Amino acid sequence: MDAADGDERGTTERVLALLGLLQQRHVWTGPELAGRLGVTPRTVRRDIERLRTLGYPVAASQGVGGGYRLGPGKDLPPLLLDDEEAIATAVSLLAGAGGAVAGAGDAALRVLTKLDRVLPIRLRNEVRALSGSVESFGGGRPAVGPDVLMTLARACRDGVEVAFGHPSGDEVRERRVEPYRLVASDRRWYLFSYDLDRDGWRSFRVDRMTDVTARTWRFVPREAPDAAAYVQENVASRVYPHRARFLVHAAAGTVRAQLPASAAVVRPREDGRCEVLSGAGSLDAVILHMVLLGHDFEVLDPPELGRRCRELAERLLAAGATISPEPGGS
Known part of the structure; x- marks a missing residue:
């Protein structure tokens, strides 16, 4: 028996080290892995079989450019991170939790909760200190610790x-x-x-x-x-003193592209139109937002908003009454 196989704890640590090497580079030759691990090529072959038994898809190829490579499997294998990689990953996730890529913030936070289960206490203080040096500019979210x-x-x-x-x-x-x-x-x-x-x-x-x-x-x-x-509807309408519901004569996808998710809830209808639930500090502000969309619309709720639309329409017609409708008219 190879001396390297004699100690169970040593074998486990060596197999984990082998997995870490396979995750670092696309292809390794048997002699390269043996040299890195300080064992014989025979031991490397045995450890490769151990990884395969555990479900890791390690492929082997012969000839020039051949060697061992960790291929994609049915399930994502656990990543092995050293201290520096763990710190860099955690800080990047903390910075990206408010990122600009759609859905990235939620995904980053889910990964952080998983990383938190295994991150050693000695590394948490370093992550906290480094995350304090990461800032962003532009229209980002308010700072959250x-x-x-x-x-x-x-x-x-x-x-x-x-x-x-x-x-x-x-x-x-x-x-x-x-x-x-x-x-x-x-x-x-x-x-x-x-x-x-x-x-x-x-x-x-x-x-x-x-x-x-x-x-x-x-x-x-x-x-x-x-x-x-729930949160979207709360942010878009419930927190405002005036809430309104409109029937918009346009497709839901078109209207969603015009309105931030925090400004309105857009619900599609089977007839190709959509309902918009929104809110504002005043009735006039709600109406203005809808007019600027550029689509025909109807007021569904509340009744006083419909009356306010008619009042504003009369004022706008009166304001334009002195202007000739014909080009060049006087």
Whole structure:
């Protein structure tokens, strides 16, 4: 028996090291791997078979340019990261959690929660320090501490209650919630949760939270509405003093391309038109937004909005009454 095979712990560590090498480069020859691992080519062949037994698709080819390569499998194999790679990955994910690629923020946060399970404590302080040096410019989201995002993501994952301070009028009140999902809009992070003190579903802006703490009480998940749809409707209309519903004579895809997701909810209809649910600080502002879309539309709710449309239409007609409709007229 090869001396390198004599110790079970040594064999496990060597096989993991072999897997790490295969993930670093496209092709390795047997002698190259043996030299890196300090074993014989025979041991390399045995370790390759161990990886295959574990489900890793290691292919072998002969001749010039041949060698061992880790191919794509049915399932994604676990990645082996050294300390520097783990830190770089975590910092990049923290920076990308508010990224510009559609869906990347949610995916980055999901990966962070998985990485958090295995990241050694000695590396967490380095990740925290390095993430503090990452900033962005342009129309990004308000700054949210990585520790806050991670605390909320872990609580959603583990099903434990969360407590935090949140503005309510002129004061900050403590809220106790069952967290279900973190939802990323094009501008902010929101926590979709069940408010235990108000006995109902709520969404909270994460950048407004203070003293976020995961509690020890676990909860049995309730039957919940769609988190993204709830938060979008809340952001687009519920938070405004005036809410409105329109029937727009245009396809839903066309209207969605004109309106930010945080500004309105667009629902398709079978007749090729769509309904738009939106809100604003005044009735006139809601009407202006719809007029600027450039499509014919009808007011569905509320009735006072329809009356305001007629009033504005009369004023606009009166304002243009002194202008001749004919080109060059006087």
